[in-house]
Amino acid sequence: MTQEITFWVLAVIAVLGALVAVRRRNLIHGVFALMIFFASLSGLFLLLLAEFIAAVQILVYIGAVGILLLFAIMLTERVTGDDARDITSRGSFWGWAAALAVLVVLLLPAIQGADLSQVAKPINPSVKALGQQMMEPYVVTLEVLALLLTAALIGAVAASQGGEKTKEDTDDA
């Protein structure tokens, strides 16, 4: 019961946040709405007992991606858009159609009545288990990812050559 209420509250916040993020013309407002969306998503992860993912959600998406977005916005002029003007475009029909199509594709397994219980194996959600999974079966993947990110980092440093720009890049990594 408690969990359901929490779920619904979080879900509503997430959807509203996402909607506001898309609809607002004011970029900063949009970014903060996006962060609210991220935060409620992390709450949903917590509800699923995936606490590490929840923490990482906050750390990476709000702490890093969000800040990066803000930095990008700070470098632009005319941050505050005209909120009064509604966003309407002629191609709105196609937009809605595409969105619906994506939804349908996403929900396809459910429509087909796939047996979801088979997919969801009981796992140990603790951080320790996660770490062990990373270090044992998926160690190669981890290393490749780390290498990639390091390369990206060094590439970013080399590309920017500015002393101060590196911080955003590193944080991003």
Place this chain on the structure above:
Amino acid sequence: MSILGGGIFKGMAVTLRNFIGSYFYKERLTTNDYEWRAKDKLPQSIGDYPKEEGEQLRDTTTVNHYSRNFPMLLHDTGEPMDTIRCVACQICERECPPQCIYIEKSTEKKENADGKPQFYPAKFDIDVSVCMSCQICVEVCPFDAIVMNSQFELSTPNRFGGLLVRRDDLLKSNDYYHKIHPQEAAARDQKMVADKAAKEAKKKAAAEKAKAAAEARAAAAAEAEAKEDTE
């Protein structure tokens, strides 16, 4: 930037020493309570400050023999207006750097303390909101009529009239002056006496000289007469 040198720790040692020292050594404190204030009696309102006329504050660092706040007019012992020293010569009004003195000379003369008929100020106002306590008026006054008061509680709820001090409020007796600035007052009295004596002497000398001159003139005249007579 480095924190490996010892400079920061040296600085921290100094602040620690001051932190502890401030509890034990009073001379370390930047601000101290006035010494004349009793330990247990905190002033709650203006009335709690020693404000009584002529009260000499014990703490010489705040109010002392040379302290100057705003000017006052002196009178000798007796009725203030009968013994006022000011003769409304208006030198101070002219010399006052911020032009805060306003004087109106009386139309008729009146006897002063010495019994001499003199002009007196019909109006003598000082705007203490303009006055900058520079003491120039005191220095230029040839009659020792204006001196500095040391009273510093002048706050008033009346913004316009309250800071314009009138003649009757400015008048203070020489005794009061002796009370607040004993050394200065004594020196001034001495000087006045000396000046007076010098003046008298000068007058006498002048009178004698005039007399001598007159005599000489008379003698000369007599001589001339005699000469004429003889011629």
Place this chain on the structure above:
Amino acid sequence: MITAALNYELLQQEGLETSLLEISMGPHHPSTHGVFRMDVKLDGETVVELRPVFGYLHRNHEKLAENMTYLSSMPFTDRLDYFNSMTNNWAYALAAEKLIEVEVPERAEYLRVIMAELTRLVNHVTLVGFFINDLGALGTPLMYAFREREKILDLFEQASGARMMCNYFRFGGLRNDVPEGWLDRTRELVDRFPAFLDEYEQLLCENEIILSRTQGVGNLSRELAINAGVTGPMLRASGVNYDLRKVDAYGIYDRFKFRVPYTDGDTGDCYDRFMIRMLEMRESVAILKQALADIPEGDIIGKVSKVFKPKPAEVYGRIEGPKGELGFYLIADGTTKPYRYRVRPPSLINLTVLRDMCLGGKIADAVIILGSIDIVLGEVDR
């Protein structure tokens, strides 16, 4: 580190419109030392353009003085550099004394030196306090400075009746003699002062943050300093050994043994300006010790009337004020009032190099450079 970017060109990249951030620092800003304004253009945090704006405190001092007698403008000189009223008085008295040719008694000369050096201590100690405050220390050095300043101001009050607006000097001497015991109290203070300086130096002079914040910041070359007419500790920090106390030896400064600290002129940065002042305080203490030991008894003021009519003449009296050369230029026309009265304010003239020192630095540097110039707006604007 600091390359004075006098002509800053905005980095223009294709398709990227950039603009500068313009900030009006002041007149109500915590660290502009009064009502002073700097119109700053920033690229990020780097200062690319700086325009000092002043005049908010203009009081018409010079024109006022031309309309009153010589003596009457003495109290107004207090209010020029309101930290150093004694030295202001002295400079004006020196100028006027050249007009009327009056002998200053021995004791008055000694007291003048004592007062001037005490004033220098007051100025330098508070300047260092404010400077470190501008660096961001939470007022601790400033409070220590104020404690010492209070002690000296107490002495001033006991001598002259006022703490800051002393109005103590007169043409031909001083207004009144110091009260009994004053010299002993001063001796005590002067004896204690080096201990305070030791503590102060221990707190500040080796602090790595202060070192790295001030060194290499606001470099002032010797050439620019001389060309701009910069004087005082700022000039000596740029490597010019020039001190009017040695050059002019006005008053009786030739009787005292003291040294003038200066740099080799390699850097001339904020750290040098800060340290020169710290070192000068030691020398002031040395002068004070000698003066207090030698001071004779005697008259305090020469024969001079309150209101006088000097012969028509042009005179210039100057002293080594704590902030630099403070000069008064008077033209007498035979009346009781000066025909022309002009102040050479060290604060204003030292301030003229502000822009050259700040460009290319960070905004935080601009603040401490302004602090290291040591301005008082009462003197800048007059």
Place this chain on the structure above:
Amino acid sequence: MSFELIKDILLATVPLLVIFPSLFAFTTWMERKALARIQNRIGPNKTGIPCTRIGLFGLGQPAADGIKMIFKEDIVPRGADKLFHLLAPILALIPAMLILCFLPLEFPWGKFISGKVQAFMLDSAVIFFFAISGLATLAIFMAGWASRNKYSLLGGMRAVAQMVSYEIPLLLSAVVVVMMVGSLNAKEIADAQTGFNWFVFTPWGLAAFVIFFIAALAETNRSPFDLPEAESEIIAGYFTEYSGFKFALFFLGEYIAMFAISGLAVTLFLGAGDGPFLTSAPWLSVVWFIAKIFGLIAVMIWLRGTLPRLRVDQLMAFAWKFLLPLSIFNILLAGLTHFALDARVAATSDAILYSIHAPHTHSGEANHEHPKPVAGQKEAVMGALHYTDKNWMGAMKWFSKAALKGHAQSRSILGWGFGIWAMSLIVLYVMAKGLDNVSRSTAKPREYLYAE
């Protein structure tokens, strides 16, 4: 929703919501008083009980400040983003309050009411801590942006740059402890340090603690890293345009963040609630915890009273060129020394333990008489037992007792221990010095000339 759940939630959160804000009030008083004394002032001393002349050393000052703040006019600049201007102080406070939950504070009322006493027994408390404390950056940015003031904006930008940069050394220095304990759980980290096995007593722990503390100063915008609110440069930084209660909320948030981050430092390095007399009075652990927090805060105040502020570029250089390499190096060093020491001591302890068991357990033959008692054998065995319990301090105590009595193996253990300890400290110092020489400007005191 069950009653039990509500009770648990209340039990876990109410103490935090009551204790820390009141500690905040006390801390503001303490800070004002301590700073005043450092500056040779007296500080608040008249504000005590209202309508009386009882000063109480100015303890009424926080209450008076609070009342003043509430009744002040709330000014929102024209042209400001009103919604964000309102939300920013709230957003600054919420993460600060939230991260308090991750501290392993065990309130003593487990005795009276049964129930959970720690708010979040999360497995990944430490990482959550960092994740949520990072949100304060957003609040500050929000405030800086919403105020429509250039100084605020500069402050906000500075805050973001600074806090993002210093989060990295902060996290990396915490990694060392996480690595040693093998858990992100705050409770487990606390338990691993009982019996004075505080990580600050190890060389890498000491280095990590220093790095953590410096980075924490920057994270909470304390002097000498108070650039976002640098008064002499940008008025009050991001809260230039804040007044009244909103300002008070910022203030509160800042101090709560200080408590939280000091609490984390205490948890990670200073043994959490560990301290003397815990066996007789377990409730003291809360007291020790809070006392340690206050110790750290006192150091922060002391620093604030002493140091001027860094410049922006120096701040960044310090984080990226000094703290970051040093903390990465520290992780490597910690792994290495720990491995070397652990392997050596483990082998020797095994040998010690083996030596007393051997005669009885080994293949029944020859050796039936008791082994010759070596001097210090008993102590060495005690040490080895303590060691297997991961009680380093106890082990070292017993080993040193044994070594004093001439036990050779204990001596070798101690030699190794101290050797590695000293070696790592020297290596760390050399490393720091090297980094320092690379990154620092050539700032040093100068000599001056004198003209006679």
